[in-house]
Amino acid sequence: MSTILSSLTLTIPEKIYIKDPQSSKLGRRILEYSIQLIRQEGLEKFTFKKLAKKINSNESSVYRYFENKHMLMLYLISWYWGWLEYKLVFRTNNIEDKEDVLKRAIIAITETPRRDETFGFINEEELHYIIVQEYSKAFHTKDVDEENENGYFIIYRRLVERLSKIILNYNPSYCYPLTLSNTVIQGALKQNFLHQHFKHLSDFKETDEEPITKFFQNLIFNSLK
Amino acid sequence: MSTILSSLTLTIPEKIYIKDPQSSKLGRRILEYSIQLIRQEGLEKFTFKKLAKKINSNESSVYRYFENKHMLMLYLISWYWGWLEYKLVFRTNNIEDKEDVLKRAIIAITETPRRDETFGFINEEELHYIIVQEYSKAFHTKDVDEENENGYFIIYRRLVERLSKIILNYNPSYCYPLTLSNTVIQGALKQNFLHQHFKHLSDFKETDEEPITKFFQNLIFNSLK
DNA sequence: CAAATTTAAAAGTAATACTTTCATTTTAAT
């Protein structure tokens, strides 16, 4: 993606944060370095105290932006889904051929991200890494239903719906567009995780290029034809 | 499944526990009631203290069986995978037709379990519920690689490999048997979760019978044909 | 029945996840 759109910012549902972290220097430092620190320590051992120390700030200051680390994680996850949505739209824009649109959509969602300068202070490559490791913990809580009502997952919903429409557009008689859309989006993350930590449960070789994308393209086009 | 085999017990890797919970009355009570309590409270709010109170025992006694709640969860998850493996083998045993074998395998893995008397003190229906909600938390830790080396996930591995062989047997030229096998096993759990908590992201109606099974059968057979 | 093992009760420790208070700095408005 180009740096032309570098003034773009992704909008995250207000209820997720106390004070908008994109609105201040400290807030942006919190986002930038929390990704680094979560990657280093893992979500379990990551604390606001450690983060504050890392950015030469104070625990209580971090708490003024996010209620707790769970909410910070929800913020980062929303950011990630928003970014995927943006990629999806950008890459399929102005394309006529329905098969081509679906092909490009699958690539946008399943490819391994490289550092991308579009949104300045977020390192997309590193964010992808922590999403792969940690995202399901933020979903799978006792309070999902309540959090869902609060709109915490609205960006994910939009992403799934967008992809499902592209699927349905390609094959209008397919019965499971939403289910397949979910399967691709979440399955891609899961396969990344398995490929990293359970090599023997993966069919891919080190030399394969974007094997996860290839798997899902094969799966989807065979399934929809 | 019948109750004929009620004396069967599933073998769980030794390293997961300190003292085998299947070997004593207290141990079995720990397993039985931990499932209930995790379901009630969610894994986050579940503590050994609460569990001990529920079974009229003591915190320190529970710690003599499991190092911590993470290990208890790994035990329950291994038990679940072991149970799926058992179902898979039992249901496909003596069947000749390769397509039929694969069909039955998909059912065994993706169907919604009912209370099954095969293994006495474990409520399979309730276990399935907590696996759907919580299992990915036990996978996605900073220590996966180490835990993997310790053999904590060996039963999962066996299950994935078994299903992948059935897939490959049905279509020997298919390139991604392991990846597809993982996608089905983990995807089925994920779809259960979505169906429960994100109804609008699901194509299924309340009246559909075993829609998740149908989705995966459609996906796999279209993809392998 | 005696010895070995298991369990219960209670108290203790270190870390975590916040909260509160108050002083200081920064920013924004006139």
Place this chain on the structure above:
DNA sequence: ATTAAAATGAAAGTATTACTTTTAAATTTG
């Protein structure tokens, strides 16, 4: 440039958690 408002930092405080230790009582086993 002055002042009020807002944001930040430092430090101390609280409740809970996750686990450990010790000792005594109960249970099992040989």
